Amino acid sequence: MSPKVLVVLTSHGEIIDSSGKPIQKTGWYLCPTYTIEPAVNTFTIKPEFAHPYDVLAPKCEIVVASPKGGAAPLDPNSLQPWVKDDSSSANFFNNKKSLWENTAKVSDFLGRADEFDALFYPGGHGPMYDLATDKDSIALINEFWAKGKVVAAVCHGPAAFVNVTLPNGENIMKGKEVSAFSNAEEDAVGMSKYMPFALEDKIKEDGAIFQKASEPWAPTVRVSGKLITGQNPNSAKGVGEAIASALGTF
Structure with missing residues (x-):
């Protein structure tokens, strides 16, 4: 029987400012392009769900969920260059x-x-607003962890872990090497002021050993036991490969 992977996407589709006003659409990311000032280069950022899917789908059954169910919002800003570049x-x-x-x-x-072998959270800014505090998601992560399943996330996906308290009273990330979208990357895309919290800072506060590349956008994947995390969209394929390896399919 093929391994079975549950993928959880955000249901949150709007960036909210400090007054609670929606300012732009968001969701999970396909393949955005960011121009980082004052650099002259445009960085093509790889898909957070598509590439792990390509790695896993040939040998795994993929099931997709979201807090609200139905259509999980795809960030419209993440569609820009994919036809041409990917x-x-x-x-x-x-x-x-x-x-x-x-x-x-x-x-x-x-x-x-018990029906699944792994749990995976792609990123996009949406998870910062809903998955970070969603009680069902937090309970789901606890159940998978208690059963010794692989638990993985990439980019803003690790926001789903920041409020996961294990039965021993510790955060799931405490003492583990964890990577996620960094403060520098959030600053570079101009979104820090709109986020409900700084993901890098919160992960450190939770007792994790935060790991990031020496420069923004470089791929970074960390495997700490059954916990697999990636820094940014360029890390998505590597996270998929790490999940596959943990499941014995890669």
Whole structure:
């Protein structure tokens, strides 16, 4: 029987400013392009769901959920260069829409960790607003962890871990090497002022050993036991490969 992976996407589709006013659409990321000033280069950032999907789908069953179920919002800003620059993203967007347009509710999977081998959270800014505090998601992570399953996330996906307290009273990330979207990267894309918290800072506060590349956008993946994390969208394929390796399929 093939390994089974539960992917959890955000249900949150708007960036909220300090007054509570929505200022732009968000969600999970496909393949954004960021121009980092004052640098002259444009960095093409790789897909956070498409590339891990390409790694895992040939040998794993993929099931997709979100807090609200139904359509999980795809950040419109993440669609810019994929047709030209990334055939994986183009194929994923054109042929796999049912994966994110018909998600099940996270609550439907509580008590069912034995049915799965891994849990994976792609990023995008949405998880900072809902998955960081979603009670069902937090309970789900606890159940998977208690069963010794692989638990993974990339970019802003590790926001889902910041409020996960294990039965011993410690955060799931405490004492583990963890990577996620860094403060420098958040500053570079001009989104720090809109985030409900600084992800890098919160992960450190939770007792993790935060790991990041020597420069923004470089791929970084950390495997700490059954916990797998990646720094940014360029790390997504590596996270997929690390999940596959942990499941014995890579």
